[in-house]
Amino acid sequence: MDALGGAIGALVNVLILIYVARRLLGVPVGWGRAALVSAAVFAVTYESLDAVMAHYGLDQDTEPLPLTLLLVVSVGCLITFELIVLTLLEVFIPTRNVPSFTQFVTGIPAALRRVRRYVAIWWIVTRRGLSAYLGPASKGDVESPRVARSLRRALTDAGVTFVKFGQMLSTRADLLPPAFVRELSKLHSQVEAEPWAAVRPVIDDELGRPLEEVFAELDETPLAAASVAQIHTARLVDGTDVVVKVQRPRARRQVTADLDILDRMAHRLEKTTVWGRQIGAVGLSDGFAASLHEELDYRVEVANMRGVAAASSLKVPQVYDQFSGERVIVMERLHGQPLSAADVDALAPHRRAELAEELLSGVLRQIFVTGVFHADLHPGNVVLTDDGELALLDFGSVGRLDRPTRSALVMLLFAVERQDSIAATDALLDLMDRPDDLDDRDLEREVGGLIVRYGDGLAPGGSAAMFTALLDLVVRHGFRVPPQLAAVFRTLGTLDGTLRLLDPDIDLMRTAKARGAEVARELTGRDAIKQQVDHQLATLLPILARLPRRISRITEQLEDGTLAVNVRTLGHPVDRAYLAGIGGQLNLTLLGSALGIGGLYLLTRDGGPMLLPQLALWPFLGVTLLFLAFTLGARVLASIFFREH
Numbered sequence: 169m170d171a172l173g174g175a176i177g178a179l180v181n182v183l184i185l186i187y188v189a190r191r192l193l194g195v196p197v198g199w200g201r202a203a204l205v206s207a208a209v210f211a212v213t214y215e216s217l218d219a220v221m222a223h224y225g226l227d228q229d230t231e232p233l234p235l236t237l238l239l240v241v242s243v244g245c246l247i248t249f250e251l252i253v254l255t256l257l258e259v260f261i262p263t264r265n266v267p268s269f270t271q272f273v274t275g276i277p278a279a280l281r282r283v284r285r286y287v288a289i290w291w292i293v294t295r296r297g298l299s300a301y302l303g304p305a306s307k308g309d310v311e312s313p314r315v316a317r318s319l320r321r322a323l324t325d326a327g328v329t330f331v332k333f334g335q336m337l338s339t340r341a342d343l344l345p346p347a348f349v350r351e352l353s354k355l356h357s358q359v360e361a362e363p364w365a366a367v368r369p370v371i372d373d374e375l376g377r378p379l380e381e382v383f384a385e386l387d388e389t390p391l392a393a394a395s396v397a398q399i400h401t402a403r404l405v406d407g408t409d410v411v412v413k414v415q416r417p418r419a420r421r422q423v424t425a426d427l428d429i430l431d432r433m434a435h436r437l438e439k440t441t442v443w444g445r446q447i448g449a450v451g452l453s454d455g456f457a458a459s460l461h462e463e464l465d466y467r468v469e470v471a472n473m474r475g476v477a478a479a480s481s482l483k484v485p486q487v488y489d490q491f492s493g494e495r496v497i498v499m500e501r502l503h504g505q506p507l508s509a510a511d512v513d514a515l516a517p518h519r520r521a522e523l524a525e526e527l528l529s530g531v532l533r534q535i536f537v538t539g540v541f542h543a544d545l546h547p548g549n550v551v552l553t554d555d556g557e558l559a560l561l562d563f564g565s566v567g568r569l570d571r572p573t574r575s576a577l578v579m580l581l582f583a584v585e586r587q588d589s590i591a592a593t594d595a596l597l598d599l600m601d602r603p604d605d606l607d608d609r610d611l612e613r614e615v616g617g618l619i620v621r622y623g624d625g626l627a628p629g630g631s632a633a634m635f636t637a638l639l640d641l642v643v644r645h646g647f648r649v650p651p652q653l654a655a656v657f658r659t660l661g662t663l664d665g666t667l668r669l670l671d672p673d674i675d676l677m678r679t680a681k682a683r684g685a686e687v688a689r690e691l692t693g694r695d696a697i698k699q700q701v702d703h704q705l706a707t708l709l710p711i712l713a714r715l716p717r718r719i720s721r722i723t724e725q726l727e728d729g730t731l732a733v734n735v736r737t738l739g740h741p742v743d744r745a746y747l748a749g750i751g752g753q754l755n756l757t758l759l760g761s762a763l764g765i766g767g768l769y770l771l772t773r774d775g776g777p778m779l780l781p782q783l784a785l786w787p788f789l790g791v792t793l794l795f796l797a798f799t800l801g802a803r804v805l806a807s808i809f810f811r812e813h
Contacts (some may be wrong), residue, residue, distance in 0.1 A: 180436040199370040204439065206386055212651070213708070220442070223671055223801070225489075235538075239249070244637040245795070248453070248794075248795050248798045250706075252359065252798065252802060257392065268408065278425075280427060281626065282425070282429060285425065285426070285429055286385060286429065288326075289326055289429065292322050292325045292326055293322060296319075296321055296322040296325070297318050298318055298319065298322055299474050305678075312347065313347040313351070315347075316348040316350070316351040316352070317351055319332065319334070319348065319352070319353060319628065320351040320352055320355060320417075323352075323355060324355065326426075327395075327422070327426065328396060328419070328423065328426075329422070329423050329427060329430065330424035330426065331395060331429070331454075332456075332460060333430060334352045334457050335352065335355050336456050337350035337352050337452070338353040338355065338658075355657070357465060361389075361390045361393035361398050362387040362393075362398060362416050362417065364389075366417050367398070367400075367414055367416075367417070368413060368494055369417070370414050370463050370496065371412065371414055371416055371496055373495075373705070374492075374493035374494065374495055374496040375491060375493075375705070381405070382404065382405065382491055382498075382801070383403065383404060383405065383412075384403045384404065384405045384407070385402060385403040386399045386400060386401075386402040386403075386412065388404065390520065391411065391600050395419075396415060396416060396419045396423075396463070396464070397413050397414060397416060397419070398414060398416065399411050399412070399413050400412045400414065400503065402498075404488075407783070408500075408501060409500075409503075410498050410499060410501050410757075411485075411489065411499055411500075411501045412496065412498050412500075413466070413495070413496065413497040413498075413499070414467065415495040419464065423460060423464060424588075427457045427460065430453050430457070430477070431453050431454075431457065432449075433704075434449040434450045434452065434453035435449075435450055437449045438450050446477040446596055446706065453523040455651055459565075463564040463565070465494055466492065466493065466494055466495060466496065466497045467492075467493070467494055469497065469563050469564050470489070470492055470497060471797045472486050472540075472566035473485070473487055473499075473539035473563045474487075475562065476534060476540055476541065476542055476563060476565065476566060478538065478540075479500075479534040479537065479539075479540050479541070480530040480531070480532055480533055480534050480539035481500070481526075481533075481535060481558075482526070482527065482551065482558055482559070482560055483551075483558065483559035483561065483720075484501040484560055484563075485499040485501075485555055485559070485561070486499060486500040487499045487500075488500075490642070498650060502551050502559050502561070503553060503554045504551045504552050504553035504554050504809045505551065505552055506547060506548045506549070506550065506551055506552075507547040507548075507550045507551070507552055507666060507669050508546075508548045508669075508672070510551075510552040512670060513532070513551070514667055515556070519556070520670045520671050521556055521670075521671045521674070523670050523696070524667045524670040524671035524674050525553075525671075525674075526558060527550065527558055527663075527667060527670070528667060528674075529664070530558075530664060531545065531660075535569065535574070535577070535656060535659070536568075536574050536577060536578050537760070538575075539568055539570065539571070539574050540566060540567075540568055541566065541567050541569075541659060542560055542563065542566060542654075543564065543565045543566055543655045543658060543659050544564075544565040544566040544567075544658075544659075544662065545560070545662050545663045545664070546662050546666060547666050547669055548561075548562075549561045549562045550666055551799075565654035565655075567656065567659065568576050568652065568653060569652055569656070573599060573652065573653070575598075576595045576598035576599045576806055577595070577599065578596040579591060579594075579598075579658070580592055580595035580596065580599070583619075586618055587617055587619050587620065588611060588619075589612055589613075589615045589616030592610045592615050593608070593611055593615045594618075596615065596642065596647075597609070599650075600642060600647040600649060600650065600653070600670040601647070601648060601650075602643065602647075602650065603646030603647060605646065606645060606646065607645075609647050610645075611641075614641055614645075615641070618637055618638065618641060619638075622730035638658065655722065668684035681694055714730070724745075753804050754805050756800045756803060757800075757801075757804055759800055760796075760797045760798075760799075760800030760801045760804070761797070763796045763797035763800065764793070764794060764795070764797035764798075764801075765791045765792050766790075767789075767792070767793030767795075767796075767797055768790065768796035769788045769790070770786045770787065770789050770790030770793065771786075771787050771790030771791065771794065772790075773786040773787070773790070774786070
């Protein structure tokens, strides 16, 4: 019984210490660490309590008041020591970096899977010779073609998520050296198909009914297989030829697990490496994760198909919504061959040129007029149908541009066509965030030189060199290319190679400037300007109606000498809260310093009324003031470090 009573008493004391320490610190310190620290402090000091009582001449027959005073002093010392330990832990191991007990237990299976995946990835990195580039003191040849080639192979070995991440990085020529862009552009995610026994349950689940009720025929051998999905040909019960795009059963789980690892790796690289901070590894990882989650939801792809179909004259397969869902798309089957496999040479030269211009015009209209465009137009995603027309496939990657961005892009092409460096520079500034130390005149001169060099389309390298020079220019001046603009560059860059399969003599930039100028004249023509003016007038009419009264009021106040201008500083609650927090911390710091000085002074004074045979009043008050000083100091420090993390 005595042991049980002692255990219960110890537990109660630990709980009291936890509660008091958390309340005094004023920050949400984790319960786990508070319990461990409280239990350790109590266990260390409990055995010394008898020695303390003997030192001060106390025993069980002592009056309650001296025992109470000693208890207050002892508890104050315990809490002070605990606050110091908790504050130091918060400095070096922030609470938010340590999972709760529940998270720890439930996260063990995921952690084990993550460890296995980490080991596999680290083995790939080591085998490909990349481990020397992941630390703070990485090797100096980080931009060499050999490293780029090793990175491409490592991403291929790591699987679908990392392959797609490499494909996304290949579009960011503003962040990566040319050698990396070239190598990562070679990434492909073609893999072996899943067996039909694993794929059929996905189709049945999405249909919500037996497969035989929807399809008269469905080929169990896939027409094509990629990393996330595979395509099967089928025929509906009404005889319509369709294709079924079905997501691999384990694709979502594998992608989710790999995205978690990718996010952790990005945070580590940005924290420990210079090049990770330069390219913004965390931002790239977050943007990629968001786009890949969209790609895994085929309802988003269906919406993309409708958006592109409405924006272009190019053929887009019809979707059967009643049979499609989150993991399955049933769409019209296009009879033909992708440009990568089609016999384009069998077409007459003039027809090939017409098809190339039709494809380019359709994409430019998507980009500049509607703002919804296919962002991955490699030859495998453009089909030459049996009747000699062009159609688009695979709408998992679709870009979107808002109206101001589209207008700035149109003005940029219009300015390049007219060789107007001032207007082109203004369009660039509208498209991208302006760097703090930008030299406008220097940028304008370089843009003018670029326009003169590539404006006639005769410079070596053609449109590809134009894109490279433009990206080099904006990066050199400190611009960051927004992801939506990077998607435009990626689209036009990929489209260049696709167009050359149709018409080897086509120059994308020269044709784009001409078509873009036509679109610009269409968007800035008389009807478009009239429509814009009508819209602006409708917005301004309420303001214009109130304007005479407001001008009259200001004039009267000027005549009377009663005009006053009120400027409210710190009008935002965030600003006021920030200053209030700083003021509160300053007050607590000054008060804690005063209490500490007073406590040290009293602690070193002898004399005063004797509270216990060995304890005078002044040392007791000194210890009390020091306890308060340590409490206030720990509260200030804990709030600072907790807020930073």
